[in-house]
Amino acid sequence: MFQVSIQTNTPGGVVNEKLHSQFIEFLGTCISGGIWVGEDSDIPNIDGLRKDIVDALAALQPPVIRWPGGCYADNYHWRWGVGPKEERPATFNTNFGTQAIEDNHFGTHEFMRFCRLVGAEPWINVNIMSGSVSEMQEWADYMNRPSGTTLSQERADNGDAEPFRVKYWGIGNETWGGGGSYTAQGYEDEYRKYATALTSRLSAYPPNPEIPKPFLIAVGPDGNKPVERVRWTRDFFEQYAKYRQPALDGYDLHFYNWNITHEDTATQFDSEAWYRVLNGCLELEEVIHEQHALIKEGLSKIPESEGPFKFRGERDVQLIVGEWGNWHRMEPNAPSALFQQCTMRDALTTALTLDIFHRNCALVDMACTAQTVNVLNSLFLTYDDVTVLTPNYHVFNLYKVHRGAQAVLATAEGPSAREGLDGVYSFASIKDGQLNVNLINPSYDAPCRVALNIDREAIFESAQCLGGIAPDACNTAESPDAVVPRAADAPSFDGEHWIIDLPKASVSVYRFRLPE
Ligand code: AHR
DSSP: OEEEEEEEEEEEEEOOGGGGEEEOOSSTTSTBTTTBOOTTOSSOEETTEEHHHHHHHHHHOOSEEEESOSGGGGGOOGGGGSSOGGGSOOEEEOGGGOOEEEOOOSOHHHHHHHHHHHTOEEEEEEOOSSSOHHHHHHHHHHHHOOSSSHHHHHHHHTTOOSOOOOOEEEEOSOTTTTTTOOOHHHHHHHHHHHHHHHHHHTOOSSOOTTSOOOEEEEEEEETTOHHHHHHHHHHHHHHHTSSOOOOOOEEEEEEEEEEOSSSOOSSOOOHHHHHHHHHHHTHHHHHHHHHHHHHHHHHHTSOOOOSSOOSOSSOOOEEEEEEEEEEEOOOTTOSSTTOOOOBHHHHHHHHHHHHHHHHTTTTEEEEEEEOSBSSSSOSEEEETTEEEEOHHHHHHHHHGGGTTOEEEEEEEESOOSBTTBOSOEEEEEEETTEEEEEEEEOOSSOOEEEEEEESSOOEEEEEEEEESSOTTOBOOSSOTTSSOOEEOOOOEEOSSOEEEEEOSSEEEEEEEEOOO
């Protein structure tokens, strides 16, 4: 029997809803075929945007969507994707093996429409490798200047009189790799220029809610390289501390749970590979602690500015995980680049990862899973006209209850499932008088019993469970509902503990009402 204790009076911060954000890129069939089918398609669409994806994503309400990449952002020129569709250039996409013509029919307006339809805020990643400062400034003007300029008029002529009010701006992507193979110092120098130019182009005096103050996001390290990631962040902030500081609001760490050097694939694995992959995602918690401490340390070394003008008040740079997810070895018959099936194994790592963010919500503010449709750790897979919700989608949906909620201390005790892997994982939060408790059983083949103690009166309301089926179960075009959450039985109460039986390989959310 496992013991899980919830201490409702030990708040651990508020779960930022932006921890449930998304990422889409011109890669494989994420956009082409996945999100965008075009107005003339037989697949039901809203002005070219795939309707089933829009509807299912709107139900999830992703807080932020990052676009156009990824690595593709540093090869993308925004002018390709505006104006009459028949006049847009055909370009060739080589991103991660995509090897396809892009007709650029999905561009700025289509992305903004997509965001509006699903209720998300856009995060625009600008091209600093093959683009230029003036290209970025013009894009910013095109999107955010309410009216009066040639570019704002062009936006209106292209169908959007209202400005897009983009707040989140990423300056480059993975500049340590595909985004230019920079050194941290070299990138930081480049960042200064882009950040200063964007801030000046979008500054409004007096402040104007029509033109939001840009939230600038710098490229953080490759979270999978323990030595390099420390060095990158130290070097970046050491360079940033020199002379005067441009605005910097977010720092974007990327972390993939790599699974490409073993024989298993996304769908073919044994219990060893199950535990190895579950174990692999847990490292992110340590990386978040490490990177948060390095950011604080770096900021603390910035000297007081001279003279009466303080460039900024209190300095705070939010840690963001702009890309995360499992990255399996490609199946030989994968229909498009980085297309991978998502099984219960991915559902568990998705749940474990989201709970790492939830638990550490005082340290990390935003996170985007990579990627939303047909690429890596997807929420949706499309097969021609059929769209399948992956088990990951169901985890995001079950976990929606934690957005904006107060995290409280949840401790789990009991024998470990494997070396480095606890027997049960838990996270809990409170919102509007409701306590929601996540319980994850990481066992490949064994159910387990949990004695849940809540340190105050609680009334059980409902429970949902995903799993308890084959660990490699997944949703396909033929069986789209093989993996769906189901209601779990009400637990019994022994006066002190709620006795809960968790099926093997499962994620559950138990909801209690906390009387006044
Ligand atoms: O998500 C796929 C790719 O992974 C992104 O384009 C890149 O940023 C990362 O390396």
